[in-house]
Structure formats: structure tokens, C-alpha cells
Amino acid sequence: MNKRIYTHPILENLSTNEEISFSFNSETLSAYKGDTIATALLANQIRTLRYHEESGSPRGIYCNIGHCFECRVTVNDYPGIRACLTLVEEDMVITSGKKLPQPLKHGGEENA
Amino acid sequence: MSTLIVCRCEEVSLETLQKTAYQYHCSSRELKLRTRAGMGVCGGRSCRMMIEQIATAGDNEKNYETETIPLKYQPPIRPVPFGVWGGLSDE
Amino acid sequence: MLDAMIIGAGPAGLSAAISAAQHGLHVEIVDEYYQPGGRLLGQLHQEPDGEWWNGIEETEKLLEQIESLHITIHCSTSVYDLQKVNKKWVTYTDQGNWESQAVLIATGATESPTPIPGWTLPGVMSIGAAQVLTNVQRIQPGERGVVIGVNVLSFAIARELQLAGVDVAGMLLPPPHLLSKSEGVPQEVLSSLLRFSHLAPSVLMHRGAPFVKGRLAKNLVTAFYPEKGMGVWGIPLQLRRTALEIKGKNQVEGIRVAKVNRKGELRNAITHDIDVDFVCIAGGLSPLAELAAIAGCKFIHEDALGGYVPVHNEKMETAVSGLYVAGNITGIESAKVAISQGTIAGLVIAKSLGARMINGKINEALQEVESRRAAATIQFHPHVISSRESLYKTKKTQ
Numbered sequence A: 001m002n003k004r005i006y007t008h009p010i011l012e013n014l015s016t017n018e019e020i021s022f023s024f025n026s027e028t029l030s031a032y033k034g035d036t037i038a039t040a041l042l043a044n045q046i047r048t049l050r051y052h053e054e055s056g057s058p059r060g061i062y063c064n065i066g067h068c069f070e071c072r073v074t075v076n077d078y079p080g081i082r083a084c085l086t087l088v089e090e091d092m093v094i095t096s097g098k099k100l101p102q103p104l105k106h107g108g109e110e111n112a
Numbered sequence B: 001m002s003t004l005i006v007c008r009c010e011e012v013s014l015e016t017l018q019k020t021a022y023q024y025h026c027s028s029r030e031l032k033l034r035t036r037a038g039m040g041v042c043g044g045r046s047c048r049m050m051i052e053q054i055a056t057a058g059d060n061e062k063n064y065e066t067e068t069i070p071l072k073y074q075p076p077i078r079p080v081p082f083g084v085w086g087g088l089s090d091e
Numbered sequence C: 001m002l003d004a005m006i007i008g009a010g011p012a013g014l015s016a017a018i019s020a021a022q023h024g025l026h027v028e029i030v031d032e033y034y035q036p037g038g039r040l041l042g043q044l045h046q047e048p049d050g051e052w053w054n055g056i057e058e059t060e061k062l063l064e065q066i067e068s069l070h071i072t073i074h075c076s077t078s079v080y081d082l083q084k085v086n087k088k089w090v091t092y093t094d095q096g097n098w099e100s101q102a103v104l105i106a107t108g109a110t111e112s113p114t115p116i117p118g119w120t121l122p123g124v125m126s127i128g129a130a131q132v133l134t135n136v137q138r139i140q141p142g143e144r145g146v147v148i149g150v151n152v153l154s155f156a157i158a159r160e161l162q163l164a165g166v167d168v169a170g171m172l173l174p175p176p177h178l179l180s181k182s183e184g185v186p187q188e189v190l191s192s193l194l195r196f197s198h199l200a201p202s203v204l205m206h207r208g209a210p211f212v213k214g215r216l217a218k219n220l221v222t223a224f225y226p227e228k229g230m231g232v233w234g235i236p237l238q239l240r241r242t243a244l245e246i247k248g249k250n251q252v253e254g255i256r257v258a259k260v261n262r263k264g265e266l267r268n269a270i271t272h273d274i275d276v277d278f279v280c281i282a283g284g285l286s287p288l289a290e291l292a293a294i295a296g297c298k299f300i301h302e303d304a305l306g307g308y309v310p311v312h313n314e315k316m317e318t319a320v321s322g323l324y325v326a327g328n329i330t331g332i333e334s335a336k337v338a339i340s341q342g343t344i345a346g347l348v349i350a351k352s353l354g355a356r357m358i359n360g361k362i363n364e365a366l367q368e369v370e371s372r373r374a375a376a377t378i379q380f381h382p383h384v385i386s387s388r389e390s391l392y393k394t395k396k397t398q
């Protein structure tokens, strides 16, 4: 579970934000304005942002500050967008990277 | 136990890197080219130190006085979206 | 054309922009993050006097000055190349290019991971990722997790997680392999831990600090270190437990733990599994110097500074004319030091572009760096002061 932290003993309370809606892999979800794509998905309990292009292993955020490029998603048809650096916007269409067919590897077999 | 991956982008394991380093007794650059470790989308930002460490593990003499980073950085250090290659767009 | 382009809106870049603009320079800042502040934003720790160092408030203080000086910050703008073309610097970004007379690179640090089998699973993240989630983005990294790697940063952030209501089931050592080095050795970790015992005075000072004078004493302390670990703020600090493997199918479900001896070796590996839904890996920080490398800087390797740093002097000048560095790119230190280094860089750039009567201020700023360095609550390496001294004495940048 990835819960929002509304109150905090030292930091100010989270000022509940405007709700916005967006889609991830065709599913309509809602988040707060000010969320990154990564936190918007975490708040919806979605951690897997893509699957490794060759092995198909699931990947989520690792560094959360733009260095590792693990969080790449496709946003409104633009591939390779870092989910941890990009704010989610109303009606954004986000899709996650999939394992690519590997016709030349492993004798051409193509299974997960 | 699952394998220990060093380069996450290209999924290169510690075992592969160590074997290659041993077999070819290679520099970090050669190790990178042979295994593809450090050649993925992140440009080796996460694993370059580890590749260097593996390549130099056998040597007692670590040559730090070369004044250059062993694994050279090359532009672009971030992916460039299409359409950006052009003249100065701003002042 | 700008007088100076500043790359990085962390504490170093912001303070450099302020001091340069105060002396009449036209500067702008680019940063790839969606808000300014860099890694200062997530910081939250208690100073020895009980006051909290709140990174969000500290960032706001800097931004107030940025605003009153009408400095533009271009966020969500990634720099991918930096070149000198016809005696002008060109900063290439995904949002367009900028020309300037001088460039300051203030790109900070990056985390160097210690890999662990299973670390590509969703739910495994760097300790810094968890800090940003918790303190800036206000979402828990998970319900219950462990921190692998015991160092000053993970120690501070484990506390931050706990403050935000996250259950930290323990702090463990990374598995012993080539890439974990001394981070996997209980004795080494314990002695480094005692250097920042002021962050948890009640526990660590009393238990360990008086003993750690010599090598022998250090052995004694680890010998007496409770095998099951001891609680720091209620978080079990387990120096005799190593994380062998992160388990899970589609995301983190648990972690396999083994006992190690004092040298960090696995003893006939009695293992057990702990249920967790997230894992933080804390391997340490190193300077993020890629732009300095492609712009032609020479480098030097200094363990005390976190690895390879571009050769520079105490005035933040590199050997490349018109190119300056400040903050964690010059070595891993706290944000207060980065702020003072930024002030120096801004002043020195202003001087190089013709600002006058500025030497006194530069000297003041140089002294401020030294005093802040000496008084730092979070010091990443015990030899940072001597390492800086020898770098600035021996390396000529001109």
C-alpha cells in the first residue's frame, strides 16, 4: 500500500488538492493536481510503470529524481517520458512500455 | 537465488561482468563494450562506478591520477526528443 | 545572450544566481525537475540544538530572494550537452538552447547503488527516492519496509520515514560481495555510525561513542553489539544481519536475511524471511559531473569527496575558462555548504564579468564555507576538510 501522508508531526499538513483524471493503459484514474505521473499511479496502488524491453521484468520508480530512467512511460504518444519528473495533467493518456518481440533472439520464440 | 544484476537497463549480471573481466582482463571501457553494461538508456549513470570497480578489482595499483573519468561521458547525456536538433531557439 | 547560465536549481545554483544577480548580472537557471530546490526539498533533520532543518522552508527562503531579483528559473528542462562555440557557451536543452558568457554547473549528486538480488522489482527504490516521496510528494513508499545500507543519509531518512508513519522493520547491511565493500562489514559500519551519533544522541553516544578510540576498542564495541541489533528511535539497527535477496513476483513481497559475523562474512547462512512491501537501498552519494566531463574539465578522484570531482579551486573556478562548479558536484557535503559555495561562485563570476569592489565579499563567503563545513551536522566523510585542503593547495586550475 502506498498511502498519502496528510498530516505530519513537523511538516505542514498536505493541503488536499484539486482532483484530476487521467488514463493509464486505458483505465481511467484520478489523482491530485501536483502529483507526478509516478505518484499519481502510486496513489492508485500501481507500482509497475513498464516491463523490461527484453526480459519483460516489471519495473517501477527507482531514483525518483530523473537519474535512472527506469520510470519511462509513453505520454500522449510521446515515448520515453520520465514519470518521476513529469506532472500528471487532466486527460493525459499514459501507457506503459511492454516487452518487445525479440524475433532474432532465442531462435525466434516469443513468449513471456 | 536470483541473479545479481548490476546494469539494470541492459540486465547485465555481476557474474557476467566478473567472468568477462577475468577472461579478457579488460579495462572498464572494454568491459562495457563487451557486455553492454552501462550502454543503456540511463547512460551508465547508475552503474558506471560498479563497472569500474569490477574492471579494476584484480589490479592492486589503481591509477586515479589520469585526470579523466575512466568511462567517458558523451553527449547527449539525456535523450533528445525529435525536433530539438536545430539552431538556437531562445536567447 | 545571458551573462551566466546556471545549471541546477538546487541550493548551490539558487544561491549562486542570487549573488550574481545582486551584482548586476543577467542570469537564468535551468533544472530538469518540475520544481526548484534540488535535493534540499526533501531534507528534514534535527540539529543538535533541537531545531529542525526543514528543506522546504529553506528552499522557500532562497526562492523569495530569487523572485525579488526577477531571476527566471526554467523547470522541467533537461540539459543534454554543453559546449563552447565561438567563445560563447551554449547550453543545449530539450526546451531550446541558451548562449551565455559563463556557465555554472551545479548538478549536485547522484546515488551510487549497492545492488542486491531482486533489486529491479517494483517497490525497491533508492533511499533518496523514499525521502522525496515522503517529505515532498507526501505519499508513503509502502506500509512496511527495510533500509539496506547503514550510513549517515539512510540513518537520517529512516527517521524521516518513521515520522511519516511508515513502519521501518529494520536497517540491515548489504550482502557481502565485491560491490558492497566495507558497507557490508559491521565493524566498519559501526565506526562510521559513531561519527554521526549526534543525530541520535540518546542511544548511540551512550552505547558506543566513548569506546571508539582505537582499532581494538572498535572490535570490542562490535563484539558487544547486540546480535539482534538495537533500537534507534524504535528502528532495529541490525549490524549483524545482511539482506541476501529481495523476494517477490511482480513487486516486493519480502526479504531474505542472514546472520553475518563481525567481519561481515556469512556464517553457515541461517536465513529467515521478513514480510515487507518496500525496500530502500542506500549505497552513498557521488558527484553528478557528466556535464563537466563533456565540457572539457579534468577530474580527480577523492574518496572523501565521493568519487570523481572536476578539478576546481576554492573560488569554484575550473581550469576551463568561463566554466564554474558549485555544490555537491565538487564533493558530497550538506546543503548549507552548497549554499555558501554557490554564493562564492556567483560573486566570482560577477567579478570575472567586471563587477567591482567585490573582493571583500568573496573573502567573507570563503570563510563562511569553511565554518559551515566544520560545523556541519551531516558530514558525509570524516576527511572532507583535509581532502579539500590538499585539493586546493596542490591542484592549479590556471
Ligand SMILES: Cc1cc2nc3c(=O)[nH]c(=O)nc-3n(C[C@H](O)[C@H](O)[C@H](O)COP(=O)(O)OP(=O)(O)OC[C@H]3O[C@@H](n4cnc5c(N)ncnc54)[C@H](O)[C@@H]3O)c2cc1C
Binding pocket: A066, B078, C007, C008, C009, C010, C011, C012, C013, C030, C031, C032, C033, C037, C038, C039, C040, C042, C043, C044, C077, C078, C079, C080, C106, C107, C108, C109, C110, C111, C127, C128, C129, C131, C153, C156, C285, C288, C326, C327, C328, C329, C333, C334, C335, C336, C338, C378
Ligand atoms: C537523493 C539525495 C538525498 C540527499 N539527502 C540529503 C539530506 O537529507 N541531508 C543532507 O544534508 N544532504 C542530502 N543530500 C546531499 C545533497 O546533495 C546536498 O545537501 C545539496 O542538496 C546539494 O546541493 P546542490 O545544489 O549541489 O545539488 P542538488 O540539490 O542535487 O541540485 C542539483 C539540481 O540539478 C538538476 N540537474 C542535474 N542534472 C541536470 C541536467 N542535466 N539538466 C538539468 N538539471 C539538472 C537536478 O534536477 C537538481 O535539481 C542528498 C543528496 C541526494 C542525491
Ligand code: FES
Binding pocket: A060, A061, A062, A063, A064, A065, A066, A067, A068, A069, A070, A071, A072, A082, A083, A084, A085
Ligand atoms: S525513477 Fe529514476 S528516472 Fe524516474
